[in-house]
Amino acid sequence: MARHEFGAVIAAAGLSSRMGDFKPLLPLGNSTIIERIVGTLREAGVQTIAVVTGHNADRIEQALSARGLTFIRNGDYASTDMFRSASLGLTFLARRSGAIFFTPVDTPLFSAATVRRLAECIQGRAGTGAGDFTRRIVTPFFNGRPGHPVLIGSEAAVKIIGYTGAGGLRGAIEAYDGPKKALDSGDPGTVFDADTMEDYKRLTLMDLKSSSP
16 A cells, blocks of 8 residues: 555544544553554554644644644634635645545544555446546445445545535535545444534444454
């Protein structure tokens, strides 16, 4: 994976208003939600990771200071949606990586195996055919639902950043007229997010079940 210079963006700038607590640093297993995502990406071979911060940026950056990450601040986090954070991260990495994994911080349970499968798919080794992988987008699906991380080729990322329509990042991907692939991931972690405290409780239970021998 490294020779193709894969990077990743984690959007962690939001207010976590529906959660009632600061989502990125909530415990998950032996670490935190955001540390789980970083660890999974690193396990899959992704070394270049940018975290887009905003609300409580200092707390996140201090907690992850030893992880070798790049931090990008979204100064407009209180008045913009996730697409703004995605655009900041994609802009930074499109010049540095052939393809970029993107995930919001509230989807921490996808597996390293899924990350590797997405990489294989965008490179044309899993049914996408030959061609320039930097123009491709691959979205993982589980039970017909789109999830994360989405893998976006660097050329596709440049086009997505310029999107001005409705629907945020999902709308930008739907409007993209380049090659796109839906990958049946078989991984419930790609669609299991945590917007509320009840979601978080279910997420921790799911994590306990998946890690049980």
